[in-house]
Amino acid sequence: MFRFITTRPFWVNLLVAIAIISACFALFFMSLASITKHDDIKKVPDVVGKSTAEAVQILESQGLKVSLQDSVYIDSIPKSSVLKESPDADALVKEGRTIFLTVNRAQAPTISMPDLRGFSITSAQLLLQNLGLKLEGTKYINDVAKNAVKQQLVNNAEIQPGTPIPVGTSVLLVLGNGAGNETMEVPDIVGMTLAEARDYLQTFNISIGTITANPDVTNQDEGFIFKQDPPRNNGFQKNRMKPGQAINVWLSAQDANAPKPENNDANPGENGPGV
Template identity: 30%
Template sequence: MLKSLFNWKVLLNLAIAIGVFVGLVWLTFRWLEYHTNHGQEIPVPNIVNKSVYEAIKILDDSGLEYEVDSPQYNPKYRPFQVLQVYPSPGSRVKDGRAILLKVNPRTWAKVEVPDVINKYSGLAFQRLEQVGLKVGDTIFEPSIQKDAVLRIMFKGAAVKPKTKLPRFSVVDVVIGSGPMRNISIPNVVGLTVKEARGVIARSMFEVGLVEHEDGSKDESDIIYYQDPAAGDVRDQGMQMDLWASKRTPAELRAKIEELNSIYRMKVDTGLPPIQYQEVPAYHEPSYEEPPMPAAPKKENPRSSAEVPKTEAQKSTGKTSGSVSDGTKAKATTSNTGSANTAGSGNKPADKPKAKKVVID
């Protein structure tokens, strides 16, 4: 067995097999070196701060591939300026290696317009600022939706929610200022239902009940009656009821008269006008107390002899008026008493003595 293994033929075959295996391995590595450009490296050129167009041209001339990435706009740098290169400039890479370029975009990334239509203006402003939009002019427009956002304008055109705009774009907001008052009702009799809807919308009213004579919903039917009537005055947003038919208003005169009796109240101006009289203001009556009856005066017989005035009484003025009055009262009393005494005793009345009044 061992003798057969060391036969020259066996050893020859074994040597040939080993040589073939080594040759295949060598050829494989040589092919890999040729295919991968082993030992052939290219330095990465310095293209930082160059424009992306210049950087791409330099990489193409160097035989290098490239990938461009624009992460976020930075206002400190120029648009399309190369901010960073990977691998870094000066590194050696193989031919065909992709170089990653980070480029400053032209402007901010676009953001979606939030859905703030028919929302309160204060909340709408906050939502617009949160997504990165700035509110420019605030335009007030008559509407029944007071303080609600009606439209969002960008460069003079209305934009719908979820429209993408550049970040920090300035948008104008249209807000409702409340309904207009005393608007004249338009005349839509004789128009089709479709045409009447447009006229009513332009007049800032709303379409209410639309009654078709045949029960259909044909927009081509002709309006033969409306309520309120044309020329009446209403506030913005009021509803207008319409009656439509395929026949003309002239053919529906009886129906129109019937509707007039319901919706058009006639005021009889032949009656005399009602006169209103003002009721006088109520005043509480004042009652005056009746005067007290005067006490009966007793007539006293006047004495034949009058009391003579003294010199002191003549000389007294207004200062001694109370004193003189008192003196006269006493004199009268004494006269009355003496008269009564004289009348009772049938004696002549005695003259009263004059009293002296001394004034200090």
């Protein structure tokens, strides 16, 4: 069977073997580009911001595969739009490469409404933001807890904690204005320094309002209050006010209620001996 090999000289067989091996290597390398598609390079199209359907159509038309890797929800971006692609746009890839897309969800996820009652407006706003909810606005009611959340409303209706709501929902917060329904007699702060009056009024949850100082006042905290509005008395009746309200004051460098020094410079002829 192999007589034709054994009957030929060795160098002939060697040349034939080298020729066969060279032909096999040449055929292999010629087909390598076709097998690996090395020469078929594609530039990844930019599909960020496009709808999912449009992005898939564009990528598949370029001979690329598509996989929806992840989805998030951002209410300020159109639903079902592409947020990110990997590899990035303009990257060079081979035909048939899979492009992974992150898309914006078509429907907002739901969360449980938190209980914001008793929170300060600052803390409540921060929690809403962290949960993906929006602050629609605020309104005030009479309550001694100033700027504390008293009610939480969605679509002008009170919403209970734990109620499922979509992310992005707007919440209206009802806050206390610092003024309760109970009233009290207006404190008398005339004759006090401004610093003393502030400390005294804090015990009643009352603040200092507008401050009008005379030109001789160099330090308001040390200035003396000679007038207040509202005054303590209104004729024979004492005025009343609510906690959380303010008293306007007028300041002077001198205490108007301080006793005046006696005049010792009497006329010589009044009490002295006659001439």
